[in-house]
Amino acid sequence: MSVSRLLFIAGLSAAVAAAAGLAAGVSAAQDHTAATLKPASDFEQITDKTARAVALFEEAGKVIQHPRCVNCHPAGDKPLQGMGMHPHQPPVARGEADIGMPGMMCGTCHGPANVDVVAQAETIKSIPGNPAWHLAPIEMAWEGRSLGQICEQIKDPARNGGKTLDEIVEHMAHDDLVGWGWDPGAGRESVPGTQEVFGELMRRWAADGAACPKA
Amino acid sequence: MVSFTLNGTEKTFDGDPDTPLLWVIRDFEKLTGTKYGCGVAQCGACTVHLDGSPRRSCITPISMVEGSDVVTVEGISGAEADAVHKAWLALDVPQCGYCQSGQIMSAVALLQLTPKPSDEDIDGAMAGNICRCATYQRVRQAIKDAAGMMEG
Secondary structure (H helix, E strand, O other): OOHHHHHHHHHHHHHHHHHHHHHHHHHHHHHHOOOOOOOHHHHOOOOOHHHHHHHHHHHHHHHHOOHHHHOOOOOOOOOEEOOOOEEOOOOOOOOOOOOEEOOEEHHHOOOOOOEEOOOOOOOOOEEOOOOOOOOOOHHHOOOOOOHHHHHHHHHOOOOOOOOOHHHHHHHHHHOHHHHHHHOOOOOOOOOOOOHHHHHHHHHHHHHOOOOOOOO | OEEEEEOOEEEEEOOOOOOEHHHHHHHHOOOOOOOOOOOOOOOOOOEEEEOOEEEEHHHOEHHHHOOOEEEOOOOOOOHHHHHHHHHHHHHOOOOOOOOHHHHHHHHHHHHHHOOOOOHHHHHHHHOOOOOOOOOHHHHHHHHHHHHHHHHO
C-alpha cells in the first residue's frame, strides 16, 4: 500500500479509530475485570504430576493469552492494540530489530514509563511506556495460536530466543517489560493476578515437567 | 527544575514536571512552529528531535527531557535539513501547512538514518504524520528529491 493511500486512510480514520478503539477497549475491559489468577498452591491437590503441570500452565495462560501480552506478540509485522486487539494506530511496523522503522521507532511515542495524557476524552487516559518497549520477535508470535501451541513454542529454544526452561521462568517472573502487563497505565486493564503469582505458576509448571495442554 | 537544551541553547523549566514538552516549547519558549494536533501521538504534528531521534512532544513529560537536547523545526540544521528545506520549497509541498513542521522533522530524521530511502522506508518513517490536505505525494517526492540533492 502506498504511503499516500496508507496515510490518507489514516488521516480519515485516525481520530475516529483511536477513539472508537479505545472506547471498545474500555467496554471490553469491564467484561474482564473479574479475571483472577489462582496461586500455584491451589493446584497441589492434583496428584498426577503431568496433569498438575498442564493445569498450572492453563492458569498461567490467563496471563499469556491476555490481549495485553498478545498485542505485542503479533503474527504479522504490526502490533495490536486494546482489549479488542485491533491494528495499532498509527500504522507502525516492527522493522528489522522489532523496535520500529527508521524514523518511526517505538520510542517516537513510547517513553520509558506510562504517560498520562491531558485534556483528552475519557476513553484516552495514557500512552503506555517501558524502557524496553518493543515487539516480540516474529518467531515468538502468539497471536492466533492455541495455549498448547504457545506452550510448545515457549519451550522451544529455536522459538524462545535460545532460552533454557529456567531462563524462561526467570523471564516470566522478573522481566520488567513482562511486568508492564500488571502496570499498563491509566485506562488500560492489567493482566490478572500479580507477576509474583504468575512467576510461581511458571516455576511450578517447569518443576513438574513443563507438560503442555493438548489444545 | 528540569534542565535541557532547546535548539542548542540551555534552558530550565521549574513548573509541573508532568507538563508536556510541547507546552513548554510553545507556551513558555514561544516557539510556535511545532503544532498541537491530537495530543495523543496519533497525528505527528508535534514531532521534535529528542537527542537526535524523532519524538512526539505532546506526550513527552518535561521531566523526561532532563539533560536532553531538544531540536524543533526552528532549529533543525545540517545537510539533511538543508536538502529538505530546498526540496520542500521547490515542490511547494505544504497546502494548509499545519502538519508540515512534523512532516519535516520526520523527513529529516529519516534521511539522517537512511540517506537514500525506498518507498517502503518512506512509508515506515512517515506513517505517523497525518496530513488532512493529503499532500502525501509531494511529501514523498520531496524526500526523494532531498535524498538526490544530498547524493549529488
